[in-house]
Amino acid sequence: MSNLGKERIKEIEKITANILIDSNQNNKCPPDLYKICSANKIYVKRDLDNKISEELAKPAIEDNKSIIYLNPIVMLDNDKKRVRKIVAHELGHIFLHPDKVKTQNCSYSEEMIDTIEEKEAETFAEFLLLPEKDFELFWNVFEDKTKMEEFWVVPQDMISKRIKQLGLKNNKEPILSKILNK
Numbered sequence: 001m002s003n004l005g006k007e008r009i010k011e012i013e014k015i016t017a018n019i020l021i022d023s024n025q026n027n028k029c030p031p032d033l034y035k036i037c038s039a040n041k042i043y044v045k046r047d048l049d050n051k052i053s054e055e056l057a058k059p060a061i062e063d064n065k066s067i068i069y070l071n072p073i074v075m076l077d078n079d080k081k082r083v084r085k086i087v088a089h090e091l092g093h094i095f096l097h098p099d100k101v102k103t104q105n106c107s108y109s110e111e112m113i114d115t116i117e118e119k120e121a122e123t124f125a126e127f128l129l130l131p132e133k134d135f136e137l138f139w140n141v142f143e144d145k146t147k148m149e150e151f152w153v154v155p156q157d158m159i160s161k162r163i164k165q166l167g168l169k170n171n172k173e174p175i176l177s178k179i180l181n182k
């Protein structure tokens with residue numbers, strides 16, 4: 001299993017923080033992915049010409065334009081949370097691995113592919129969609145994974161992963177048990 005080094009994780013966090021600032025989406029909860037794409041001249045298109053078949057999404061750089069092709073199948077169930085996760089992941093490849101994107105060497109499938117690039121794109125998506133400070137702030141308000149999922153518009157597995165990464169605790173439980181034990 002390949003893991004990212006601490007330095008690289010910090011670097012990715014810095015890159016996503018700068019993207020949020022440059023796209024005027026810092027402190028926006030949840031950040032608007034459409035605005036991030038348009039601020040960076042990245043186009044999100046439905047793959048109507050079948051450039052991808054088995055994958056769910058694929059980033060491309062064509063005529064110096066960055067494009068994220070989405071398999072129409074992704075749009076069918078109108079699952080915003082899943083689409084946001086997929087688009088943020090592909091943005092990760094465009095920002096972190098432009099050379100690989102140019103050679104058409106990455107695509108999205110939901111089976112976790114265990115390469116450094118895939119891990120980096122996952123980490124990028126987590127940092128971009130769930131910035132640390134705001135995530136922590138709202139966790140302290142909600143202390144509930146389902147409420148967090150609805151609020152941040154991401155699948156619950158991302159919420160769970162971020163809670164674990166940041167070492168956040170559910171503070172309500174001890175208080176509740178205190179009350180119940182009286």
Ligand SMILES: [Zn+2]
Nearest residue numbers: 107108118121
């Ligand atoms: Zn990927």
